[in-house]
Amino acid sequence: MNNKTLFISVAALIGIIFIGATAVYKSQQTTSVASESLPALERIGAPVKGGNQAKVTIVEFFDPACGTCRQFYPLLNNLIKKYQGKVNVVMRYAPLHQGSEDVVKMLEAAHLQGQFWPAVELLFANQQRWVEHHVSNPTHALAGIKTLPLDQAQLDKDWQSNKVATIIAQDIQDGKTLKVRATPQFFVNGKPLIIFGYDELVKLVEEAIAEAY
């Protein structure tokens, strides 16, 4: 075999292996969460908003310090508004940033007083004030949350309580079970958003609505 033929055949072989491996991988790609992992999507008492009787549930694993989560927040509100009553959003904590674990505890403490959504909105809106170089500053975050109309002494007590720590630990554990490596990670009726993007999320939600209604 001369050099040129050798080169071309090997190049073609590598190309074919690549295409073959891609095809095999794509065909094995699961579009839904394994049934044994499904319970990990839910935690009773997790913050939820949207239609009470909604048949489509978006579960978002989020970190309040995550910039992309901040950008997706209004988009989720749009989805809830657009499909009034048909869609709800459940928030699960995935404190991947340094320092975020305390911040999500504070959010959960605010949730105990019914102030989760105002608190998360406030944290997103002022992210640059309490997140520096991707490291959360819990003291600054707490000061922000305390501007909300809530029982401050109770908040201080709650966020450091075992009860809240257990809830956060549960979310972290569930995130691991569901292989949440980055935030935000979305699941729509048990199907993970595989290709990340807003249009992709809308498509997944629309498919779930078409299936459920």
Added chain:
Amino acid sequence: MHSTEKPLSDNRKSWLLLFFIWVLATSGTAISLFFSEIVQLPVCVLCWYQRIALYPLVLMLPLGLFPFDINAVRYITPLVIFGWLAALFHVLVVAGFIPESAQPCVQGVPCSEIHFTLLGFLNIPMMSLLTFTIIGLLIVMAKKSFIRKST
């Protein structure tokens, strides 16, 4: 000068060595693209530095193969050294010998994270280090086996 050099057939061994470097670089490129684009594993910044060193070899080496020009090793050596150093650094970060100072952002990925391991030790940075090492050895061999007839 041309007439004083040995005909191509005599240097088939060094041609084959150079060709094998190209096969390694191209396979490595295909594998890394497979994991990032198809499997969609996140690519950390150190992986990018290694890619910068690896990907050009795929396009540069054929120029040294057709027609055969041993000087091609001169041009790829700096890239291979750079890639090797980046891979070594990455392996040390993964092993925990070098602390990772800043935790990157959401879109970014900590380089110390490992997504994939073969045979218990062969993670992607390790494969990269191994590839650059073998390429380095092949460069030395290709250069040594090349017979340049001097006048």
